[in-house]
Amino acid sequence: MEKYTMEVCGLKRELPYIPIDEETAFASFVILGDVELIGAAAEQLVKKLDAVDYIVTAEAKGIPVSYEMSRRLGLKECIILRKSVKTYMKEPMCQSVKSITTAGSQNLYLDQVDAEKIKGKNICIVDDVISTGESLKAIENVVIRAGGIVSYKVAILAEGDAAKRDDIVYLGVLPIFSKCSDGTYIKK
Amino acid sequence: MEKYTMEVCGLKRELPYIPIDEETAFASFVILGDVELIGAAAEQLVKKLDAVDYIVTAEAKGIPVSYEMSRRLGLKECIILRKSVKTYMKEPMCQSVKSITTAGSQNLYLDQVDAEKIKGKNICIVDDVISTGESLKAIENVVIRAGGIVSYKVAILAEGDAAKRDDIVYLGVLPIFSKCSDGTYIKK
Numbered sequence: 001m002e003k004y005t006m007e008v009c010g011l012k013r014e015l016p017y018i019p020i021d022e023e024t025a026f027a028s029f030v031i032l033g034d035v036e037l038i039g040a041a042a043e044q045l046v047k048k049l050d051a052v053d054y055i056v057t058a059e060a061k062g063i064p065v066s067y068e069m070s071r072r073l074g075l076k077e078c079i080i081l082r083k084s085v086k087t088y089m090k091e092p093m094c095q096s097v098k099s100i101t102t103a104g105s106q107n108l109y110l111d112q113v114d115a116e117k118i119k120g121k122n123i124c125i126v127d128d129v130i131s132t133g134e135s136l137k138a139i140e141n142v143v144i145r146a147g148g149i150v151s152y153k154v155a156i157l158a159e160g161d162a163a164k165r166d167d168i169v170y171l172g173v174l175p176i177f178s179k180c181s182d183g184t185y186i187k188k
Numbered sequence: 189m190e191k192y193t194m195e196v197c198g199l200k201r202e203l204p205y206i207p208i209d210e211e212t213a214f215a216s217f218v219i220l221g222d223v224e225l226i227g228a229a230a231e232q233l234v235k236k237l238d239a240v241d242y243i244v245t246a247e248a249k250g251i252p253v254s255y256e257m258s259r260r261l262g263l264k265e266c267i268i269l270r271k272s273v274k275t276y277m278k279e280p281m282c283q284s285v286k287s288i289t290t291a292g293s294q295n296l297y298l299d300q301v302d303a304e305k306i307k308g309k310n311i312c313i314v315d316d317v318i319s320t321g322e323s324l325k326a327i328e329n330v331v332i333r334a335g336g337i338v339s340y341k342v343a344i345l346a347e348g349d350a351a352k353r354d355d356i357v358y359l360g361v362l363p364i365f366s367k368c369s370d371g372t373y374i375k376k
Contacts, residue, residue: 018275028276032247033302035255036264059220059248060270067223067252068259076224082248087206088216114221 002184003027008156008172009040017177017185025177025185029157031128032061041156041171042068045126048169049152053121054079056148058097058108058139061128065156069126079118081108081139093145097138110142119147124154130168131159160188190372191215196344196360197228205365205373213365213373217345219316220249229344229359230256233314236357237340241309242267244336246285246296246327249316253344257314267306269296269327281333285326298330307335312342318356319347348376 003014004027013034015027031038046069055073057066058081070078083106085092092109125139130153140150152169155162159174177185191202192215201222203215219226234257243261245254246269258266271294273280280297313327318341328338340357343350347362365373 016276030276032251032268033266035258035266038255039259060251060268063220063248063251064255067226067255070223071227078221078223080220080248088204088218
């Protein structure tokens with residue numbers, strides 16, 4: 001099967017094409033278990049930050065890179081928005097979000113205990129890939145509702161039109177692809 | 189609100205009581221954003237391991253400690269079982285699991301690409317807390333079905349009867365609690 005070869009942080013990865021529809025595909029970037037790339041990306045991303053109090057992300061793909069960035073910044077905690085209400089949560093804040101990789105819409109939940117922590121603090125929002133920006137926007141909305149100050153919005157990769165944004169920090173670009181009549185893919 | 193004070197890896201944490209029913213409660217241990225404790229626990233856990241090829245865990249709470257253990261072991265990848273089928277997966281293996289912290293039963297999915305990686309390899313299964321053992325058993329089943337060799341089963345904490353098990357490695361014990369008539373909790 002044909003794959004898209006990309007390089008980020010000096011590491012090459014082969015990404016399978018995933019069709020969105022008959023004509024369009026994206027390249028699947030799976031960071032969750034990629035310990036080597038998580039470490040390399042976190043090292044690069046923290047160099048671009050100054051005076052951050054908390055890293056905030058949404059489960060699941062943002063978790064390890066947020067942990068590693070926090071560790072490198074000397075932060076003792078990071079804040080993880082959950083996709084469902086957990087028994088430990090008290091009066092969680094709910095925010096709806098649309099995703100291109102998960103069918104339909106979903107909700108993100110911020111525990112009230114975490115909401116109080118980020119109030120008035122400098123926040124860096126982290127995601128693995130910023131694409132349509134819907135996930136990022138949802139996280140940003142919750143942080144602002146909780147009284148946090150969104151100082152940075154960072155990702156390992158910017159996909160498609162996200163690469164044109166000047167309000168985000170990222171380490172590499174991921175194209176969107178068109179399917180050719182011979183079944184191969186070219187960058188849109 | 190009254191909380192249970194515990195110490196693990198030299199770090200004190202205050203855990204809120206979560207009622208299971210009228211008479212029983214557990215103490216809620218939330219590791220996901222606890223960067224300080226993840227680092228300390230991973231440091232202790234890797235000292236107990238020898239010749240591990242892959243760390244395997246299930247999303248979401250096991251992710252950061254599995255990342256950190258893998259990093260410390262010099263492993264470039266770790267394997268994360270997902271709670272739903274993702275677009276990037278090809279013929280994922282499905283395993284059902286019961287959970288006391290999530291209502292009802294759920295499924296875990298192992299991507300075929302990951303299944304091939306762990307075949308014939310020495311696997312360390314990691315979880316945040318081993319309690320009923322249902323989650324651990326589900327992960328173990330999938331690893332065995334994929335042909336992996338379960339060399340270690342480790343957790344930060346063993347809860348309730350799990351502390352009596354001699355087939356798991358853990359760093360601390362979490363009691364189950366009885367509710368007293370005055371509303372306070374005592375260890376069962």
